[in-house]
Amino acid sequence: xxxxxxxxxxxxxxxxxxxxxxxxxxxxxxxxxxxxxxxxxxxxxxxxxxxxxxxxxxxxxxxxxxxxxxxxxxxxxxxxxxxxxxxxxxxxxxxxxxxxxxxxxxxxxxxxxxxxxxxxxxxxxxxxxxxxxxxxxxxxxxxxxxxxxxxxxxxxxxxxxxxxxxxxxxxxxxxxxxxxxxxxxxxxxxxxxxxxxxxxxxxxxxxxxxxxxxxxxxxxxxxxxxxxxxxxxxxxxxxxxxxxxxxxxxxxxxxxxxxxxxxxxxxxxxxxxxxxxxxxxxxxxxxxxxxxxxxxxxxxx
Amino acid sequence: xxxxxxxxxxxxxxxxxxxxxxxxxxxxxxxxxxxxxxxxxxxxxxxxxxxxxxxxxxxxxxxxxxxxxxxxxxxxxxxxxxxxxxxxxxxxxxxxxxxxxxxxxxxxxxxxxxxxxxxxxxxxxxxxxxxxxxxxxxxxxxxxxxxxxxxxxxxxxxxxxxxxxxxxxxxxxxxxxxxxxxxxxxxxxxxxxxxxxxxxxxxxxxxxxxxxxxxxxxxxxxxxxxxxxxxxxxxxxxxxxxxxxxxxxxxxxxxxxxxxxxxxxxxxxxxxxxxxxxxxxxxxxxxxxxxxxxxxxxxxxxxxxxxxxxxxxxxxxxxxxxxxxxxxxxxxxxxxxxxxxxxxxxxxxxxxxxxxxxxxxxxxxxxxxxxxxxxxxxxxxxxxxx
Ligand SMILES: Nc1ncnc2c1ncn2[C@@H]1O[C@H](COP(=O)(O)OP(=O)(O)OP(=O)(O)O)[C@@H](O)[C@H]1O
Ligand SMILES: [Mg+2]
Numbered sequence: 001x002x003x004x005x006x007x008x009x010x011x012x013x014x015x016x017x018x019x020x021x022x023x024x025x026x027x028x029x030x031x032x033x034x035x036x037x038x039x040x041x042x043x044x045x046x047x048x049x050x051x052x053x054x055x056x057x058x059x060x061x062x063x064x065x066x067x068x069x070x071x072x073x074x075x076x077x078x079x080x081x082x083x084x085x086x087x088x089x090x091x092x093x094x095x096x097x098x099x100x101x102x103x104x105x106x107x108x109x110x111x112x113x114x115x116x117x118x119x120x121x122x123x124x125x126x127x128x129x130x131x132x133x134x135x136x137x138x139x140x141x142x143x144x145x146x147x148x149x150x151x152x153x154x155x156x157x158x159x160x161x162x163x164x165x166x167x168x169x170x171x172x173x174x175x176x177x178x179x180x181x182x183x184x185x186x187x188x189x190x191x192x193x194x195x196x197x198x199x200x201x202x203x204x205x206x207x208x209x210x211x212x213x214x215x216x217x218x219x220x221x222x223x224x225x226x227x228x229x230x231x232x233x234x235x236x237x238x239x240x241x242x243x244x245x246x247x248x249x250x251x252x253x254x255x256x257x258x259x260x261x262x263x264x265x266x267x268x269x270x271x272x273x274x275x276x277x278x279x280x281x282x283x284x285x286x287x288x289x290x291x292x293x294x295x296x297x298x299x300x301x
Numbered sequence: 302x303x304x305x306x307x308x309x310x311x312x313x314x315x316x317x318x319x320x321x322x323x324x325x326x327x328x329x330x331x332x333x334x335x336x337x338x339x340x341x342x343x344x345x346x347x348x349x350x351x352x353x354x355x356x357x358x359x360x361x362x363x364x365x366x367x368x369x370x371x372x373x374x375x376x377x378x379x380x381x382x383x384x385x386x387x388x389x390x391x392x393x394x395x396x397x398x399x400x401x402x403x404x405x406x407x408x409x410x411x412x413x414x415x416x417x418x419x420x421x422x423x424x425x426x427x428x429x430x431x432x433x434x435x436x437x438x439x440x441x442x443x444x445x446x447x448x449x450x451x452x453x454x455x456x457x458x459x460x461x462x463x464x465x466x467x468x469x470x471x472x473x474x475x476x477x478x479x480x481x482x483x484x485x486x487x488x489x490x491x492x493x494x495x496x497x498x499x500x501x502x503x504x505x506x507x508x509x510x511x512x513x514x515x516x517x518x519x520x521x522x523x524x525x526x527x528x529x530x531x532x533x534x535x536x537x538x539x540x541x542x543x544x545x546x547x548x549x550x551x552x553x554x555x556x557x558x559x560x561x562x563x564x565x566x567x568x569x570x571x572x573x574x575x576x577x578x579x580x581x582x583x584x585x586x587x588x589x590x591x592x593x594x595x596x597x598x599x600x601x602x603x604x605x606x607x608x609x610x611x612x613x614x615x616x617x618x619x620x621x622x623x624x625x626x627x628x629x630x631x632x633x634x635x636x637x638x639x640x641x642x643x644x645x646x647x648x649x650x651x652x653x654x655x656x657x658x659x660x661x662x663x664x665x666x667x668x669x670x671x672x673x674x675x676x677x678x679x680x681x682x683x684x685x686x687x
Contacts, residue, residue: 196387202354204404
């Protein structure tokens with residue numbers, strides 16, 4: 001009786017409240033939608049246009065020409081491969097070493113707080129600065145610290161940037177992102193119940209077994225979060241490439257972001273650049289869909 | 302199964318004071334020993350030292366007569382159940398229980414059958430494929446116990462395993478643990494600060510205070526013959542009445558004291574007390590009798606009716622507060638004047654240093670030792686006139 005009398009007036013009140021909420025939230029949603037959709041639609045529009053700043057005579061609707069031209073360009077495919085190498089390489093290095101360092105920094109040892117600050121600090125260095133630092137201060141074949149060290153032990157210094165450009169770039173970006181991984185994983189490790197580790201010790205688990213059976217499963221969510229956030233940023237690595245190799249030698253370090261930049265702003269082919277942009281959006285969305293689904297699955301349990 | 306011996310065991314945490322100050326103790330084979338004591342007295346520390354989770358600063362730990370100080374936790378062959386259960390959240394119940402066997406590379410079939418055996422004992426069979434997060438507190442506790450059983454340990458260690466459960470479930474698990482102990486006959490060391498758990502489950506209770514053992518004994522022995530003031534106050538609820546008293550006269554088999562403005566002759570040996578000493582007179586609430594011919598007068602200030610019994614808080618004529626436990630049918634109201642009798646052979650006398658004076662005729666421990674519980678009130682009625 002009382003339940004039904006109470007239940008009856010509830011729905012209108014609720015929908016009234018929803019309308020009120022909509023009125024408040026609406027403007028910001030509209031602005032955000034315009035913000036995101038207008039550039040997207042413009043990019044789509046340009047990607048179907050013949051629009052090259054150095055050749056204004058040729059203009060008008062291009063059908064799929066920009067796309068066919070891009071997809072038949074070997075540079076495009078190599079840029080995709082470079083993007084994948086960079087993303088996966090950095091993820092493997094940062095998550096792998098990040099986990100090990102997080103376990104290490106979870107132990108008590110003298111000077112731990114200073115060591116923690118030091119391991120986090122690369123994260124606060126701008127990408128351009130970090131890349132220049134590595135290129136000129138550390139790895140330069142003549143002035144670099146590593147080259148000096150190699151000469152000291154009688155080895156010939158390696159010209160990292162010209163011989164292993166993509167690998168070197170991967171290392172530099174990893175160096176920048178390792179602190180992020182350590183930070184997230186360390187906080188996750190610290191939330192591991194101490195009694196769980198002790199129970200594992202009582203069960204006869206040594207350090208290695210504890211690492212694989214207790215710590216890694218505990219870190220699974222944190223690792224997914226690290227992978228997701230890093231992937232979003234690593235797909236668009238740009239500053240490091242510009243200041244170190246400018247995409248070279250040749251196109252050895254040109255990833256998708258740099259390819260779009262060079263199409264649009266070095267070759268002034270706005271149509272081609274836009275087509276690249278649309279493809280980048282599609283790829284990013286596919287990756288995001290996979291990631292979000294796997295994260296959702298991981299966070300469920 | 303096994304016995305455990307501690308010889309003058311001490312523990313000092315890094316940068317801290319001494320936490321365990323020389324504990325010597327023997328836990329016999331198949332015995333159920335309970336450590337009780339106030340919070341921070343070192344119960345967990347002592348248990349964790351036995352488990353091997355904390356280093357022993359000095360002294361010896363013998364398991365089955367073999368020194369185990371330097372052994373790793375797993376080598377000691379003990380199993381521990383933690384207060385927070387400490388189940389592995391990402392493993393199923395079955396994997397949780399079989400984890401130790403898996404690490405010991407026990408074949409899959411054998412592992413499975415051992416887990417099934419434990420699951421049957423603990424009625425966990427329907428839950429084997431579930432994750433701990435999907436279980437209730439009581440079920441999780443059972444999984445934690447199952448994880449211990451599966452390893453077939455020499456000794457079970459429990460650190461306040463029931464303190465996260467609600468009162469009803471705690472009562473049920475208490476009974477289950479006791480019957481499990483009967484069934485398995487396993488040597489068990491159990492830490493709690495719950496008196497009821499200690500009294501009902503233990504073969505032997507170890508009362509700890511600030512890292513020292515205050516008394517070791519069977520539950521009723523501690524209850525009826527507390528060795529000192531601390532144990533007297535700690536064991537028993539409601540708490541024993543502890544009254545200031547002064548020795549008037551000393552005889553070979555009795556001490557005459559004045560307390561509550563009256564004189565009592567307590568049948569204890571006067572070890573180390575002389576006339577004029579300040580002492581403490583202890584009397585349990587259920588031994589104070591609410592009878593019309595009682596010699597003590599007072600006013601009821603609070604009456605707690607628990608149904609099966611009633612607890613009266615009485616302000617005696619000289620202003621001392623007394624707690625009296627009477628029958629549930631007692632209808633005395635707040636403000637009522639009552640007469641109380643203090644049967645002196647149920648009273649305890651403690652010296653100024655806290656130690657109890659030994660009774661001349663110690664109280665029998667439980668009905669099996671005497672002609673049955675009924676003779677105690679009889680003895681009491683005889684004495685309150687004295
Ligand atoms: N890891 C540690 N480092 C330093 N001191 C500790 C450590 N663990 C416990 N102590 C100290 O040792 C003392 C005893 O602690 P313990 O945990 O054994 O108490 P407890 O009897 O189990 O108490 P409770 O009933 O609250 O669980 C406490 O004073 C505590 O502060
Ligand atoms: Mg404790």
